[in-house]
Amino acid sequence: MRILIVEDDPMMLDGLTVGLGLAGFTCDAVSSCADAGSALRAQGYDAVVLDLMLPDGSGLDVLAELRARKSDTPVLLLTARDQIPDRIRGLDAGADDYVGKPFDLDELAARVRAIARRGKGRASARLEWRSLSLEPGSLSATKDGAPLKLTRREFSILSLLMERPGVIVTRAMLEDALYGWQEEVESNAVEVHIHHLRAKLGPGVIETVRGVGYRLAEEGA
Amino acid sequence: MTSLRARLLLILITGTAAVWLSAMAWIFLSTRAEVEEVLDARLMEAARMVNSLISERRQEPGGGLSSKDTLFGEFERQPRAYERQLSCQIWSLDGALVGRSESAPQIRLSTAEAGFSLSDIDGETWRVFTVENPELNVRVMVGDNLRIRDGLVGDVIKGMLLPTVLVLPVMIGLIWLSVRQGLSPLNTVAAHLASRRARDLRPVPDGKLPREVAPLVGALNGLFKRVEDARERERSFTAFAAHELKTPLAGLKTQAQIALASDDRDVHANALRQISSGVDRTARLVKQLLDLAALEANDAGPKLASGDPAALVRSVASALEPLARSREVSLSVTVPDAPLRVTMEPHFLELALRNLVENAVLHAPTGGEASCELRRAPDGRVSLHVRDDGPGIAEAELPLATERFFRGSNRSALGSGLGLAIVELAMERMGGALRLVNRTPHGLDASLTFANRGEDTAR
Known part of the structure; x- marks a missing residue:
């Protein structure tokens, strides 16, 4: 799941990037309104973590611009200014959630997962398909009730496929979801992860649609 | 003197008392002069009266100085109390006492030959008028004791003192009441201030204040305004400072959670490095906040x-x-x-x-x-x-x-x-x-x- 973090404090930005990365998110980090605007125009995100006080303006402006473009990317406002009126103003401006500083990293991760999930129209956190079950909160997976050991990236690929079973997910989409800007993507990285996943899940789960991408195998295939 | 009312009372009462006392002194002096004049005239009149009486008796048959009892009896039967206090002596020109009234002393009243004189007799001072009668070869002396004169003046003063003593407390009461009435705007302001809560810094209403109190209330309201401004500055500063500290604290907490959650050595080391520099930064922020507070604290201005x-x-x-x-x-x-x-x-x-x-x-x-x-x-x-x-x-x-x-x-x-x-x-x-x-x-x-x-x- 790819998210954008907008925060001007360098320590906070590093903490969010690393911390949310540990929670399974692929994070892009920017520290100004201008950079946030360009990132949001260039790339689709599953969620945005937005600080309000930025050097070149207010995070609310970024939010307003995003909503003006009819984008419904979920936005979580993260700010030290967390009086009730501030929260109300933020939520009314189109934010999906509001977290005051200081916060608990795990709670923040859960809230980001929640708004991202709702952005995709799902209420339940758990992903299920046939005998497979994914728990995004703990990054744990089971097959036929037995725990499955997956790396973070394998987990991401599988959850992306399981979010919309049967729909083809392109290699570019997978790369977008797996790698932030700063990360070097090797040309066959996605294939390597798919290969490992197939080995763990067994045959007949992930189908390759030649020249397009991947999808979960259809019922009875 | 810290009480305005006590001060005003003291000034007014002392002033009134001083005016009263000088009026009394003036009345005393002028009364005494007046009394002297009148009594001197009486002395003279009495002496001449005796002189003319003895002259008349001399012409009457069987008259003469021998019938002095009748003469002095008549003298002492004068109707007014004061005249009874007069003493009369008749001396022959060669220095023998011819006769005297009952109240007169034995000693010669005056050594003067004629006119007014003062003399000491038995330790008391007498005022004496002497008339010389060369025909009868006598001197008529009429005198009064000054003690009696002083008594008369004293009576006049006493007569004035009584109303004073009665009126003065009334006057003091009136002064006290008017001072209280005059100071009531101050009391109103004081009561208004006393009924306030400590944090109430609204200005005191100054609509109907007298001219003398208005500057005080104006200054007070100015002070309130400055205190309120200072407090507002402090409030916004505190809010601002607290807010600014939240971000580094949030960063520290996040990095600490990462350090706790991750087993990766690099992630671990990075988080600790971030925490370390974050603490430095926060410490610097706190120091600067304190510097700013110190710069602002000294309202009177620095010693340049x-x-x-x-x-x-x-x-x-x-x-x-x-x-x-x-x-x-x-x-x-x-x-x-x-x-x-x-x-x-x-x-x-x-x-x-x-x-x-x-x-x-x-x-x-x-x-x-x-x-x-x-x-x-x-x-x-x-x-x-x-x-x-x-x-x-x-x-x-x-x-x-x-x-x-x-x-x-x-x-x-x-x-x-x-x-x-x-x-x-x-x-x-x-x-x-x-x-x-x-x-x-x-x-x-x-x-x-x-x-x-x-x-x-x-x-």
Whole structure:
């Protein structure tokens, strides 16, 4: 799941990037309104973590611009200014959630997962398909009730496929979801992860649609 | 004297008493003079009356001085009390007592031959009028005891004293009432203030106040306003400070959670490094907040003195030398040889200078330069320039740069947004100023100028 973090404090930005990365998110980090605007125009995100006080303006402006473009990317406002009126103003401006500083990293991760999930129209956190079950909160997976050991990236690929079973997910989409800007993507990285996943899940789960991408195998295939 | 009412009462009562006493003294003196005059006239009249009586008796058959009892009886049967107090003696010209009234002393009343005289008889003073009658070869003397005269004057005074004694308390009461009435606007204001809560700093209503009380209430309201402003400043400062501390605290917490959650050694080490530098940054922020509070706290104004800033410039620069070295920035100091004098408060100037030099060192690129130059213009004005060859401040941000917690787009990682606010406040409080100018091709020139007073004292 790819998210954008907008925060001007360098320590906070590093903490969010690393911390949310540990929670399974692929994070892009920017520290100004201008950079946030360009990132949001260039790339689709599953969620945005937005600080309000930025050097070149207010995070609310970024939010307003995003909503003006009819984008419904979920936005979580993260700010030290967390009086009730501030929260109300933020939520009314189109934010999906509001977290005051200081916060608990795990709670923040859960809230980001929640708004991202709702952005995709799902209420339940758990992903299920046939005998497979994914728990995004703990990054744990089971097959036929037995725990499955997956790396973070394998987990991401599988959850992306399981979010919309049967729909083809392109290699570019997978790369977008797996790698932030700063990360070097090797040309066959996605294939390597798919290969490992197939080995763990067994045959007949992930189908390759030649020249397009991947999808979960259809019922009875 | 701390009570206005007691003071007014004292002044009014003393004043009234003084007026009364001088009136009494005046009345006493004039009454005495009047009484003297009247009594002297009576003495004279009585003496002449006796003289004419004895002259008449002389012509009557069987008359003569032998019938003096009748004569003096008549004299002493005078109707008025005062006249009974008169004493009469008749002496022959050769010095023998011919007769005297009952109340008259044995001793000759006066040695004077005629007219008024004063004499001492048995320790008492007598006023005597003497008439000489050469036909009968006698002197008639009529006298009265001055004690009696004084008694008369005393009666007049006593007669005046009684009403005074009765009226004075009434008067004091009236004074007390009018003072109380006159001071009631003060009481109203006092009662209004007394009924307030400690935090109520609304102005006292001053619509119907008398002219004398209005300035006091005006001053009071002015004070309220200043206290309220100071409190508001404090409140917003506290809110601002608390808010600014939240972000680094949130960062520290996040990094600590990462360190706890991750087994990866690199992630671990990075988180700890972040925590360490985060604590440094937070400590600096706290220190700057305290500096700012210290600059603001002293409402009466700093104790300004004339001094030479050169030593201060050198000591600040040498204190920041390690920071400059760690960032590979060369820090130079230029100070003129001749001694300078400026108006300053050493702590304030040090605070301003430290923040400026620190800023210069932090914004200069690695291998760059920061400089500190103290100079005296030909017109005698002293200025202090702190320069760096960093990115400078975006022109649009220059006016905002000294605002509290404003951090421009070219900020350093350590910046709190307070440094320039501190510099400006410190200079303002010393009567000086801070000026920020971008250098070409890049960098910042921050200059401090001082109040003119410094040059005056130097002359």
